[in-house]
Amino acid sequence: MEYNFISIEEKWQKYWHEKKIYKANNKSDLPKYYVLDMFPYPSGSGLHVGHPLGYIASDIISRYKRLKGFNVLHPMGFDSFGLPAEQYAIKTGQHPKITTENNILRFKEQLNRLGLSYDWSREIKTSDSRYYKWTQWIFLKLYNSYFDKEKNKAVKISELNIPEGLTELEKNKFIDDRRLAYIDTIDVNWCEELGTVLANEEVIGGLSERGGFPVVRKPMKQWVMRITDYADRLLTDLDTLDWPESIKTSQRNWIGRSEGCEVSFQLENDKKIEVFTTRPDTIFGATYLVLAPEHPILNSIVTEDQKKEINEYKETALSKSDLERQENQKNKTGVFTGAYAINPMSKNKIPIWVSDYVLYGYGTGAIMAVPAHDERDFEFANKFNLKILKVIKSDEEFYSGSGQIINSGEFNGIDSLKFKDIVTEILEKNGEGKKTINYKLRDWIFTRQRYWGEPIPILHSKAGTKAVDEKDLPLELPEVDSYLPTDDGMSPLARNHEWKTISIEGKEYLRETNTMPQWAGSCWYYLRFLDPNNHVEFASEDSIKYWMPVDLYIGGAEHAVLHLLYSRFWHKVLYDLGYVNTKEPFKKLVNQGMILGNSAYIFRKTNQTGYVSSELENKYSTQKILVDIKYVNEKNELDIDLLKKENPKFKEGFFEFDKVFKVHREVEKMSKSKYNVVNPDEVCEKFGTDTLRMYEMFLGPLEQSKPWNTAGISGVHNFLKKFWKLYFNSDELRIDNSKPTDGSLKTLHKCIKKVSSDIETFSFNTAVSSLMITVNELTSQNCKSKDILEPLLIVLSPFAPHICEEIWEKIGNTESIVFSTFPDYIESHLEENTKIYPVSINGKLRYKIELSTALSKQDIEKAILSDKNFLKKLDGKQPKRVIVIPGKIINFVI
């Protein structure tokens, strides 16, 4: 009997599917464990070997927890609204729904082939109206709530105190201004190429996160989520989470809390300018003010002779894209307004300037410039010859630290850290300032000018906005004749005029035609998995109480601030409104690393049709060009014939090489465009899923990124073959009822101990290693005992479930291995030979006995005295006596 992985894997995947082995029950006396993968966007290219890394890890955990007696919830679904399907629709006219459905089928097929223990009865798709009904419902909860600053939580609009004597319109405005989901005309990140607005989190270095297209600022009417009200809670609750420190740090940075002081500077007339500073201690050094070009006070303070220049500057500054602004960092620009303000502490008259290095969106959009102690102000002051006044003692021309206060009148000599509080107090007393906390975090721009997303369930009329009635949800996506924006720049949904206009009780309304961003559906999907077929609620109270929070969440680090911040925000709102019982959704987070591709390049001679092998590259002037890795073997040799046959553009080329044509390799992100994608299906066919699963775990630490390299895969495959041979001798079962030897008992229990602690600490690579050692040891011990080999199957089964099920059945078990119990190790089976090491205790030399058996004092003394290294360190002096201390430490006296 050979290890025929193909038929074994098919057989058991079918068995698990038909018997619904992994269906989780919402009612159980067992302790619960909720393991969640970040659900994928079903892209057209299917899975590559990088995707399953996290899925395999979470599958091992969930199988392990099941064997440990937990009721495990391990669901999977699809984040199926998204840009690629829509762009494909624009190109081909095919409805994104169809594209998405096809892609999902492909994904599911590939996922199932990996033997993942998902409860598919709970599958969800964010683009399914039965799902987005509740996304819209939650949107309305946000729309119908406001943030009560005193209670520090969200409260229903119905509990809002509305001032009396307002007209209907004023009343609506009063409410609209306080909703957690509100409309605002703001400068948004407009991406022309994508035809939509992007959230701040989706813009990286002035380019769109998806596609890398330029982004410009543009004022537009948008739905916005008041996430800033939650800044403080999002920040402090991070401390309660078992997340990687790097993710917590990036969230902290993104929220960007800074404590400081808002100071108001009196102008010569009765106007005032408020600035925010974290360094009120340097206020005597504030020698000028700077306003952001967008600052509204600008027009009213600028003097006649400066007006022209200011207007010109404003125009150029506002037309700049984010990218252009950033490029100018080293070369600051600015214009003098002609106006002056009074420094409230020094009473000096200081000039007011305008510059785009001050951001309108942060703080008050104006700063007091302290060139001696702030790098940016220093640069600006040098360029425009503004006064630089040192107020903290230091030898440097520019200094941003703390120290002794100077040049500050009666306050000289005070420590700057203390002076901070003193200044704040004085300003507060005079009504010229107050202590403030500022956040970098901005409100979340929630609308997208796209088709393939959740429609926003809102109606517009002259009186304001109105929610679609809850009982009319879901508000389904209308059909449109084209997926492009309308000619007058409205979202694609506006193309359906019949849908766009609606009349209720004789009143005419226009529907909101923008859709929600892709993050909306993924903000709360972990809750829908608890009770996915519920028609009355997004999930029943009982299911939420039982399953929440998610015990383990595995996914990529690329969602550090986007998805993970938004879903924490929504979860907190749902918590405030009483719909969920935990403050945070995800208790433990693990980031799996990326599996990188090994791209192959060949060198084309410049301006010629010839190609050269990588070792000849230096001889010519060449360009690197990509070739598909399927033409390259493990020794980096190119199959020229096949390449020419399948790619006409290489057909005429002359390939120059020494003995074989070698390609140049580069490790890059795995992607279709780099021709370096490895499909897991290929690996499954060649080696089997169990091999793939174990190999991906063996490759290195889960969190680390690493290149895919098939070189080592035979080692893991051989291990499984060896494992098989432990149970079968050609056609016969080797296994018998003989009493296990001490040696094999030790081997087994060592393995149980190591593997279970490795799984709990996510060290899957070392767990696989110790399984390999175990099988090698048992093979050389010629172990046949069922008492050893049966528990070993259970220990291996989370990693390689198919082969274990097969053997489990063949040795006479009738129920799936899934229902067995993970064995415990027994300490008495683990005894090792005595080893003695020198150790330092309180600075004194002692000896440590590792895992000692019962040794006599004489034995220990003998062991130490025969240790040559030890004697050498004592310069040949002989210890007079060795004292054995209870436990594992021995003392000695010279």
Place this chain on the structure above:
RNA sequence: GCUGAAGUGGUGGAAUUGGUAGACACGUUGGACUUAAAAUCCAAUGGAUAGUAAUAUCCGUGCGGGUUCAAGUCCCGCCUUCAGUACCA
């Protein structure tokens, strides 16, 4: 610039957190079995020096210092790589 992670054989990576550095695997070399190949099994494998040999000695965890009986691990100062972020006052 700032923040975070990392740097160990030819390669991927171990090292119970201060205690035999290089587990396990790949690769390489040699051997067994084969007419042969594949498959499988066995042995060797950080470097240097000495020895016929068993073996012995020295050097070795990015670099330079330090603490310690003992440092890949701790401290100080650098270098390099990757990732995130960027005029946030």
